[in-house]
Amino acid sequence: MSRITIPIGPQHPLLKEPLSLVLEAIGERIVSASMRIGYVHRGIELLCQRRTYVQNVHLFERVCGICSQVHTTAYCQAVEALLGLEIPPRAAYIRVLMCELERIHSHLLWLGVLAEAIGFTTIFMYAWRDREIVLDLMEELSGGRVSHSANIIGGVRIGVSSEQARLLEGQLATFAEQMEFFRELLDRDRSFHRRTQNVGYMSLEMVHSYGVVGPAARSSGCTVDVRRAAPYAAYPSLAFEVISASEGDVWSRAQVRLMEIMQSLSICNQVIEALPGGPLAVGAPRRVPPGEVVTRCEAPRGELIYYVRSDGSERPARIKVRTPTLPMLMVISHLLPGLETADVAAVMAGADLCVACADR
Amino acid sequence: MMDMDRISDALQRSCEDNSIRLREGLGGELFADVPPGKLVVAVRAILQEGHFHHLSTISGLDSGQELEVLYHFWSGRGVTLRVRCPKSRASLPTLAGLIPAADWYEREVHELLGIEFAGHPDLSPLLLPDDWDAPPPLLSREDAQ
Amino acid sequence: MQTLAKLAQVLILPGALYLIVASLFITWLDRKLVARGEGRVGPPWFQPMADLLKLLAKEDISPLGTDEKISALLPMVSMASTMAAGLCIPVGNSVVYPFEGDLIVVLFLLSIPTLAYFLAGWVTPSVYGVMGGNRSLLQYFSYEVPLLMSLAAPAVYSQTWSVTGLMDAQQGYRWHVFFLPVGFALAMVGLIGKLKRVPFDIPHAKSELGAGPLTEYSGRKLALWKLTVSLQTLVGINLLVAAYLGGADRIWAHWGFAIYAVKVVFLVVGLAFVQVSYARLRIDQMAESGWRVLVPLGILQMVVTIWMGKA
Numbered sequence: 001m002s003r004i005t006i007p008i009g010p011q012h013p014l015l016k017e018p019l020s021l022v023l024e025a026i027g028e029r030i031v032s033a034s035m036r037i038g039y040v041h042r043g044i045e046l047l048c049q050r051r052t053y054v055q056n057v058h059l060f061e062r063v064c065g066i067c068s069q070v071h072t073t074a075y076c077q078a079v080e081a082l083l084g085l086e087i088p089p090r091a092a093y094i095r096v097l098m099c100e101l102e103r104i105h106s107h108l109l110w111l112g113v114l115a116e117a118i119g120f121t122t123i124f125m126y127a128w129r130d131r132e133i134v135l136d137l138m139e140e141l142s143g144g145r146v147s148h149s150a151n152i153i154g155g156v157r158i159g160v161s162s163e164q165a166r167l168l169e170g171q172l173a174t175f176a177e178q179m180e181f182f183r184e185l186l187d188r189d190r191s192f193h194r195r196t197q198n199v200g201y202m203s204l205e206m207v208h209s210y211g212v213v214g215p216a217a218r219s220s221g222c223t224v225d226v227r228r229a230a231p232y233a234a235y236p237s238l239a240f241e242v243i244s245a246s247e248g249d250v251w252s253r254a255q256v257r258l259m260e261i262m263q264s265l266s267i268c269n270q271v272i273e274a275l276p277g278g279p280l281a282v283g284a285p286r287r288v289p290p291g292e293v294v295t296r297c298e299a300p301r302g303e304l305i306y307y308v309r310s311d312g313s314e315r316p317a318r319i320k321v322r323t324p325t326l327p328m329l330m331v332i333s334h335l336l337p338g339l340e341t342a343d344v345a346a347v348m349a350g351a352d353l354c355v356a357c358a359d360r
Numbered sequence: 361m362m363d364m365d366r367i368s369d370a371l372q373r374s375c376e377d378n379s380i381r382l383r384e385g386l387g388g389e390l391f392a393d394v395p396p397g398k399l400v401v402a403v404r405a406i407l408q409e410g411h412f413h414h415l416s417t418i419s420g421l422d423s424g425q426e427l428e429v430l431y432h433f434w435s436g437r438g439v440t441l442r443v444r445c446p447k448s449r450a451s452l453p454t455l456a457g458l459i460p461a462a463d464w465y466e467r468e469v470h471e472l473l474g475i476e477f478a479g480h481p482d483l484s485p486l487l488l489p490d491d492w493d494a495p496p497p498l499l500s501r502e503d504a505q
Numbered sequence: 506m507q508t509l510a511k512l513a514q515v516l517i518l519p520g521a522l523y524l525i526v527a528s529l530f531i532t533w534l535d536r537k538l539v540a541r542g543e544g545r546v547g548p549p550w551f552q553p554m555a556d557l558l559k560l561l562a563k564e565d566i567s568p569l570g571t572d573e574k575i576s577a578l579l580p581m582v583s584m585a586s587t588m589a590a591g592l593c594i595p596v597g598n599s600v601v602y603p604f605e606g607d608l609i610v611v612l613f614l615l616s617i618p619t620l621a622y623f624l625a626g627w628v629t630p631s632v633y634g635v636m637g638g639n640r641s642l643l644q645y646f647s648y649e650v651p652l653l654m655s656l657a658a659p660a661v662y663s664q665t666w667s668v669t670g671l672m673d674a675q676q677g678y679r680w681h682v683f684f685l686p687v688g689f690a691l692a693m694v695g696l697i698g699k700l701k702r703v704p705f706d707i708p709h710a711k712s713e714l715g716a717g718p719l720t721e722y723s724g725r726k727l728a729l730w731k732l733t734v735s736l737q738t739l740v741g742i743n744l745l746v747a748a749y750l751g752g753a754d755r756i757w758a759h760w761g762f763a764i765y766a767v768k769v770v771f772l773v774v775g776l777a778f779v780q781v782s783y784a785r786l787r788i789d790q791m792a793e794s795g796w797r798v799l800v801p802l803g804i805l806q807m808v809v810t811i812w813m814g815k816a
Binding site: 005012014028116117118119120123125126129189191192194340341342349 | 542543544545632633635636703704706707710711712713715781782783784785786787788789790
């Protein structure tokens, strides 16, 4: 049979964001894959050098449309470290609450995208329907569904009133029931198993050599979680498990994420229960003393790293962002050869790509 | 800070001429200034040190007089290797053979700052358009003109 | 006068006009049921009609390198053959053109759209079209054999190769589905394969091939293709109702159409239920299940049927 070239992207129904994947196939079998990103490169790293530190909070929120909260958390932590500020405990708890809500909705979004890629529209619709519960909660707390503007340098902008706390508790309980339903559904459904088990196997060596992070790495046997390995905000005082699996296929990535949602729910409930009083933020000067700092946070997709260099002015000298999707993108072209063309959808969707994040 | 001591020892041992200078930065991050010639040796030392360190990313920046490239490693605690190179001779050895993850990170530094990575398999644009003909965007303005 | 009446039958009821209207209705019903199953609201009743009219009014674009004549001919041929098949199958108590052996003709006519679909992929320069065409052909070989076997079983059982004859043989509630349940199940699976619905929507798997062979179709031609799919659904269901569910039971002569309609709706519900409950299979999994499960079951059903006929 002759070789055919299958272009996937920059525009393709499989991709929610533009990237270009070119597959070479013989019949239905992939023999090679190459990738090009940069279609949503916005030059944020250059742009931030022309904005003040305060303006940059809002700029970095817009690196990503899904994990916006964790970006500002990482950025604010970096600037606070340079300033030598300690944020009030209440702010640390609220940051964690928003981050975990974000993780829940990001994981559900992923489940929906995966289900749609393997042609299971029903799970897609159910997942996105239940994701609305979390988005509504985030809107109730911050006023925004996607960009929350919750973090400011020195603390947070939003508080959680006792009514909101009660609402959260109630809604999260409803949500937990829905998640049990999903767990059972995915446990039992054979057609989902057939499309995800033993598909897109990623070994622990690949995880290590490409520096894959987050749930994708944890489903291949890696047990690293920034929240546990280098706790930030209020994570040191919260109890949670680091979920990991060893199968390394799309199915175990789904399992790890579903379990992580349950852990995040538990963290949210702990935060609501233990939420300390006090101020929401401390004052922060506009000028940042010279210095440099590296901060890491656990974004929904894994380790997010910010490097901030200050030259003592109001504007940063250099900020470097590395999002967890980038190593995953590198590894994908090595996962695809040898697969059926139909599995490309499962692997690509199962990789939980956030292309805008990777392009910046 | 047990790990930190071990990693500093490993780095110091990798270069016997004491050319690596170590400093603990904010948040317990270990910053190590490494001369370009010693980069590969230092990276080997980090990779061979018991605890697994993965390469988080490589950042490049233009500090005015020279270019700095920072290699951020992490294993619970961060280790950042800093390599400085003059703008006139902006070239470093590639790590792509040693750490596959370095491939794209070096491509990015290459296109944003114009640093050459000797021995890199493919330095084609990653983020910028194929037909980008302006100078590398993260170089400071005076140099670009 | 007789010619005029016959012409009215062909063109209006139970012919072309009825088939189109009814197929649009069951398309809506199907979409609505699937939407409710997925927790969505679903379209209003006129949506399939609106879609069709909108597409008919749209500009027809075909990429360079397309064989214009063939690509225009293919949807017309598929629609015509599907409709012709529909004329041999009873709708309620009436049927336009029954004859002995028309079951074979119906099955033949119903396989033409699949082949046209395959060619539709090949005449466009799109790689998605070519791959979708290949897949549809491979799928055709996997579901068509069990489908033929599942429809041959009642024919052998009742010793007639006419669809109307099959319906007549089941009068008095001796529906084939009671005697040949495996055959009915196979026929349903085969029909889902023919209609390329979940879990057999492999040739036009959206997340892999866009719209498969129809990727480069637009405007009127696409409208005809969409209508063909609707017609295929209706004709396939009509065939199953007549061959397995007793068609319109003649005991309730005046209610013939209503009884038939209830059975059609029942099958649409079944199709929608399957659509909601499964993920798409891979082409290798589909071929495997076709040849390893469905074909042996079909053979088993045939053997049992012949044995039942002997006894």
